[in-house]
Amino acid sequence: MLIPHGTVIAIIDGKNWQLWRNAGNEAAPELAELPTPQLEEHNHGSGGRHYSSAGNPAGHQLDEDAHAAAVASWLNGEVQAHRIEQLVVIAAPRTLGELRHHYNKGTERATIRELSKDLIGRQPDEIIAALRAK
Template sequence: MMLPKGTTVAVADGEKLNIFRNSGDEANLKLAPTTLSDVDAESSGSGSRQDSSGNPDGNQSAEDGFSAGIVAMLNKSVLDGKVHGLVVIAAPRALGEMRKHYHKTLSSKLLAEIAKDLTGHSVSDVEAAIKAA
């Protein structure tokens, strides 16, 4: 896949977020680390999981909340005009949660989604995944 210069790439899982921008051109992908704003990790997830004795996985609820917080930050950045093109690369579970919170404007700026956990990988691994998509 070729990405226009300035495209934002968000690489996430339920605990970490890395933001990059393509500082190269469409033919020569070159991701550079950047920041948008802080993620509100206390955002509520979709509510599909409830903490209880029958479902004691509070960690999953925290991850869902972090995923929702990532999208809230991305939605704001898109609506503020800071993001003109977006690629989301996320662990499959996190990506599923994130999709539930996309604003329609973010959806219109979304160039691709890659369901892969690359948060602990090098920039070259992220670039390779984008090129292969």
């Protein structure tokens, strides 16, 4: 996959996230790490779909869903403010599904690629290789 110059790449899992920007060109991307903002993860908006009980002991799932909602909210704001024009989202499979529930229309349009994979903590060359593999 060619990654246009200036594209923001968000890598997200259930607890962490990282931001990168392609400082190179489409054919020879050079990922530059961006500061990752601290988020308030108080939005348990998926509470109706995921809940903890004796039969479903996944209380941590609410925290992961809140993290995904907070990241999506931040991305929505950056796209709306025109600070992100093109976006690539790489996320753990379940997190990616949760993110999609929270994207606004602008973020959906700005997203040029999604990859369902957990790449938190990987080096830029590994990220580029994963994007090129599919």
